[in-house]
Amino acid sequence: MTIRQILAALILLMSPLPALAQTSGTEGASEMAAAKAKLPPDAAKVLFGSQIAPAPLEARSIGSYARGCLAGGIALPVSGPAWQVMRLSRDRYWGHPALIAFLERFAIAAKGVGWPGLLVGDMGQPRGGPMLTGHASHQIGLDADIWLIPMPNRVLSADERETISAVSMVNMEKREIDRSVWTPMHLRLIRQASLDPEVARIFVHPAIKQALCEGAGKDRAWLAKVRPWYGHNYHFHVRLACPADMPTCQNQPPPPPGDGCGKDLAWWLGPEPYKDEPEGPPRPPVKLADLPAACSQVLVAK
Numbered sequence: 480m481t482i483r484q485i486l487a488a489l490i491l492l493m494s495p496l497p498a499l500a501q502t503s504g505t506e507g508a509s510e511m512a513a514a515k516a517k518l519p520p521d522a523a524k525v526l527f528g529s530q531i532a533p534a535p536l537e538a539r540s541i542g543s544y545a546r547g548c549l550a551g552g553i554a555l556p557v558s559g560p561a562w563q564v565m566r567l568s569r570d571r572y573w574g575h576p577a578l579i580a581f582l583e584r585f586a587i588a589a590k591g592v593g594w595p596g597l598l599v600g601d602m603g604q605p606r607g608g609p610m611l612t613g614h615a616s617h618q619i620g621l622d623a624d625i626w627l628i629p630m631p632n633r634v635l636s637a638d639e640r641e642t643i644s645a646v647s648m649v650n651m652e653k654r655e656i657d658r659s660v661w662t663p664m665h666l667r668l669i670r671q672a673s674l675d676p677e678v679a680r681i682f683v684h685p686a687i688k689q690a691l692c693e694g695a696g697k698d699r700a701w702l703a704k705v706r707p708w709y710g711h712n713y714h715f716h717v718r719l720a721c722p723a724d725m726p727t728c729q730n731q732p733p734p735p736p737g738d739g740c741g742k743d744l745a746w747w748l749g750p751e752p753y754k755d756e757p758e759g760p761p762r763p764p765v766k767l768a769d770l771p772a773a774c775s776q777v778l779v780a781k
Contacts, residue, residue, distance in 0.1 A: 511569070511611040518611075522764035526778055527608025533573060534606050534780040540575050540619035540721060540728040541607075541773045546765070547729070548774035549607025549620035555579050555599065561586035562597040563630055565640050571601040571610070575620035577722050578602065581677055582623060585717075588675075592667040596630030598645075599623060600714050606777050609765055619728060621719040625672070627665060649686045649712040654748055656690040666694045672717055673701040679720035679731060681705045684712040685747035692740035702738040707747045727773060 511528065518525050527548065538551030552573040557564040562582065564572045574582075586597045602623045604610060609618060616622055626645045635643065648665065650657045669691060673681055683691070685707035695702055708716075721728035735743075767775060 514611040518764055521766055522609075523767050523770055524609040524611050524764055526767055527604055527606055528611035530604060530606045530608075530778070531570065532605055534777045536777065536780050538576050539773075540621055540725060541777065542619060542727070542771040543729040544616040544619055544622060544718065544731065546770060547607060547619040548770060548777045549573070549575060549603060549605075549618070550773075550777045550780070551576075552603065552605055552607065552620050553579055554605075555582055555602065558634055559583065559586060561590050561630070562599055563635055563640070564599045565626065565635075565643070566600060567637060567640055569601065571604060571617070572599065573605045573607075573620065574602045574623065575719075575722065577677065578621055578623060578719055581675060581717075581719060585672055585675060588671050589668055592671050593664055594629055594668045594671075595632065598626035598628060598630050600626055600645075608770070608774065608778075616718075621721070621728075623717050624714045625668075625717060626714045645713040647712045648690075649684050651712065654686055656686045661687075661690055663694065666691055669705065669715055670695075670698075670701050672715070673704045677719045678704060678717060680716075680718040680734065682708040682711050682716040682718070684709060685744060687712065687715070688739065688744055689748060692738065692744065695738075699738045699740075702740060703734045703736070706734065706739065707744060727771070 515525055515528065533552040533554075534550045536550040538553075540549060541547050553576055555562075555564060555572045555574065555578075557567060557572065582597070582599060589597060600623075601614065601617060603617050603620045607618050607620050609615075614622075627648050628646050646660055648657055648661050649655070665687075669681060669683065669687075672678060681704050683705055688705055688707040691702060691705060718731075721730045767778065
């Protein structure tokens with residue numbers, strides 16, 4: 480195994496897999512039903528992906544971002560003064576109260592830097608846990624995807640929220656930012672999110688990270704939270720740190736020092752970048768026993 484392969488494996492363990500494509504509404508109930516049919520009934524994806532109501536327990540994020548669950552989750556209102564939730568059929572607009580509070584204040588703060596309003600993509604399931612399709616993370620109610628197009632100046636219909644396409648900011652063939660759609664406003668939006676003290680990480684496509692590095696000027700401290708990861712060309716993924724005094728929640732290690740604009744970023748954009756899908760046979764699905772013990776209580780709470 481080469482040094483690059485070892486590094487890729489380490490990155491995979493610490494980072495989210497790419498989200499579902501945000502370009503159409505076809506990733507809703509029908510795709511999730513098809514995925515469910517292919518899995519054993521005791522797969523954690525099936526057990527948590529079948530839940531339609533939150534666990535009526537004290538709000539807690541349990542476990543790690545990619546192996547855990549959520550107690551006491553609440554839903555983000557699907558329309559607010561500065562945000563609208565997309566892809567409602569997925570029922571992934573749930574989170575820990577800290578995430579809901581963050582999105583509400585960030586939406587207002589984003590308007591303050593000129594962004595008309597947020598289109599919010601996937602957050603988490605009612606009880607968190609592994610999802611039937613898409614994300615490996617988003618399991619403990621502290622992750623949210625924000626589309627990289629602004630909210631229209633009207634309330635979208637349910638049908639529009641399923642069919643409107645997000646827009647890629649990246650020329651995927653050249654793996655570079657698409658200057659026809661990328662604007663300084665995108666930098667201001669992502670910077671504003673990173674300035675919130677509760678934000679631990681922001682994941683973007685490596686080409687977007689490069690554009691941020693180039694446009695940041697001398698104001699660079701905020702860039703440390705913004706980390707490159709493929710699959711984030713249509714949206715950016717915000718991850719909050721574990722709420723204070725919550726021993727059930729497992730934080731990631733802090734980002735490495737520096738702005739992340741040097742050799743590490745060059746590797747992502749180099750001739751042999753890490754691929755979205757790891758090589759080798761698929762891993763067996765995670766079972767309930769593989770999650771923290773408290774997730775069993777979350778699953779059956781009534």
